[in-house]
Amino acid sequence: MALLKGFDPFMVAPWFDLPTHKLRPQLKDRRHGVVVGAGIAGITTACALAKRGWTVEIIESNEAIAQGGSGNPQGIVLPRINIGDSAEGEFYDVAFLKTLSELERLKQQFPELNWQQGGVLQLGSTERIKKQIAHLKCTSEALHKTVHKTICKIVQVLNSKAASEIAGVKIDEEALYFPQAGWIDPVQLCRLLLKKAGDSVQLKNNCHVGSIDIDEGVWTLRDEKQSLVAQSDTVILANASAASNFTQTAFLPLNDARGQISVVSSTESSQKLSCAICHNGYIIPESNGKHVIGASFIAGDDSAESRLEDDRENINRLRKSLPGLFSGEPSIVDSRAAVRATTPDRLPLVGPVADEAFFAKNYHDLHKGRPVEKYASAQYLDGLYVNTGHGARGLTSAFLTAEVIASQLNDEPLAVSDSIWQALSPSRFTIRKYRKASNI
Ligand SMILES: Cc1cc2nc3c(=O)[nH]c(=O)nc-3n(C[C@H](O)[C@H](O)[C@H](O)COP(=O)(O)OP(=O)(O)OC[C@H]3O[C@@H](n4cnc5c(N)ncnc54)[C@H](O)[C@@H]3O)c2cc1C
Known part of the structure; x- marks a missing residue:
């Protein structure tokens, strides 16, 4: 496999550069976010932010939490095993160990947690x-x-x-x-996580987000009748495959x-x-x-x-x-x-949502193999994130992906290695499409 000219394998390619939130001074005083979807992905994300001093609103279309994929009476916590030096294998192993430590901690606080x-x-x-x-x-x-x-x-x-x-x-x-x-028991797990988060996480049930729009850095979420649902400068879509139902996210390959x-x-x-x-x-x-x-x-x-x-x-x-x-x-x-x-590669989509127009303009010629330093840093839709595509392993993957999002939003060192981050990046399929013609 040939590398791009000037490519340093230890350097994160500019199309995987992350946004920095230091440029969003309002976040310092008002660390408030909205999460769409009250399954295991949405709830762990809200809790990871609450742990860092944020207040979070979760918007859920159902009348109760964990009624979708996360609603089974029991589920297995197990990594998707993949031997060899692959980011996929590394991700699931690290995610598994993270989940074990989170469950152990939760069980200490709530001995009734049905974790066997x-x-x-x-x-x-x-x-x-x-x-x-x-x-x-x-x-x-x-x-x-x-x-x-x-x-x-x-x-x-x-x-x-x-x-x-x-x-x-x-x-x-x-x-x-x-x-x-x-x-x-995933439903009990979700319930106890919310209990642990206390007032920092508020839940709005029976509320279906139909559209999202940004104006002057603030996202407005509306329902299907166009009524206002919530506003925030940070929105995380954790609503399973419906995360790609919005105009801004329609490019995400969710099935x-x-x-x-x-x-x-x-x-x-x-x-x-x-x-x-x-x-x-x-x-x-x-x-x-x-x-x-x-x-x-x-x-x-x-x-x-x-x-x-x-x-x-x-x-x-x-x-x-x-x-x-x-x-x-x-x-x-x-x-x-x-x-x-x-998702097509069985890894979730986790992180900021690409500015598709910027990606098309700046990276469409990746297949030509120009020196990597000629490319601009990635640009994203300000404050819009996704945490979805957990497939058949959400009970193992969600705790770690929640940390990935929370660490990104707080400008902390990333919760995973660069190679795992690139494997989770919601932009990876767009980048693969632009690189495809060159066999790189
Ligand atoms: C039969 C079955 C068995 C499984 N067994 C296992 C297992 O043993 N181990 C394992 O790890 N995983 C298992 N999984 C997979 C696991 O359940 C999922 O990976 C996980 O539940 C995904 O969680 P999530 O939060 O991403 O999605 P979900 O739990 O589906 O949550 C998404 C939420 O978003 C809400 N929503 C959607 N659109 C909107 C909107 N526009 N506005 C507001 N809210 C919205 C939905 O109502 C839903 O509550 C299984 C899945 C199934 C179906």
Whole structure:
């Protein structure tokens, strides 16, 4: 891969330069922000700002918090494993460790937090995961150099005997084991985070943001009837795939992927399950006589209606991966569907929103390979940020991305490495488009 002329790999390319808020003196006295969306991304963002002395309003279209993707009764906290020196792997590992420390702290304050750190087994259900198991098993020093170090601290490879001992049920294959991973009640988590933030975070429910406009540095949010919803010089869109419904953000490549979990009654045999297991879906150990199993994934479908065929698919996949877990047909007692916001590279979109016109004017010729210093620093829409596209891993990724936004807005050292920031930048797809023709 050829580098751009004059490109210093230790320098952040000017198209990834961040805005500086020192130029926004009003922020010093009035650190107030508006977050759109009261799911895990919006709530963690509001809390990260509140922790730094901000007051934040969260605007939510539903009548309660965590009714979209973040509304399942239980979800798994687990990194998306990606061995090798990739920013994706590094991001999910760091995000996972950040989440663990946040949950530990929250549990100390609120012992009722339903965070079960019971470990998660990942079966080799896809070629990608099989390859990763093979990679991790190889102890040669040369190979270990390519496996970034954090990963070795959070995952182990177990043979089928050891995996069965840990799981409490028979596992027929070797598997990855994440001893620190677990499962959580996302709705309760969101509720306790807001409780912890206290009066610094105010929630406005039943309020759908239909448009956003900036005038003299102040954003005005209106509902679909054009009534005023909120005003602030800082707005963070954390409203899943609807974040790209605004004129200013229409370029963001967000897609919908419907998913459904099913709740099944536990049986004598399934009650022996002592850790969560991910296969082509997942199963969580029983709680009150029930297991949550999941989850279907239908790209391009934005329906949140429960469907019988999704329940059947969840059960079929479970029976195929863990045939001995239930003696008969598991009986379904409930199900819940919701929509995930996904991106083409499976990483969330986190940070300031690009001034698209500026990017087109200044970076359209990136494919020509001009010296990097000839390019101007990136420009953004003043005070507009996004934190979305968390796909199937929002419970693991949101705490870290909230810190990324809060550190940017407070001109602090970035909460992640430059390579992770570039991998999360909402402008990355625009930049890739302009670089494409050159094979760089
Ligand atoms: C079936 C299923 C199973 C899953 N299992 C797991 C799991 O085990 N582990 C895991 O980590 N992740 C899991 N996920 C993914 C995870 O739930 C998501 O990544 C996460 O919830 C995303 O959070 P969010 O805050 O970005 O979005 P959401 O929780 O969807 O929140 C967005 C909010 O924005 C609001 N909103 C939208 N538009 C507007 C507007 N214009 N004005 C005001 N408000 C608006 C919505 O009402 C919603 O409340 C699962 C998802 C599904 C669907």
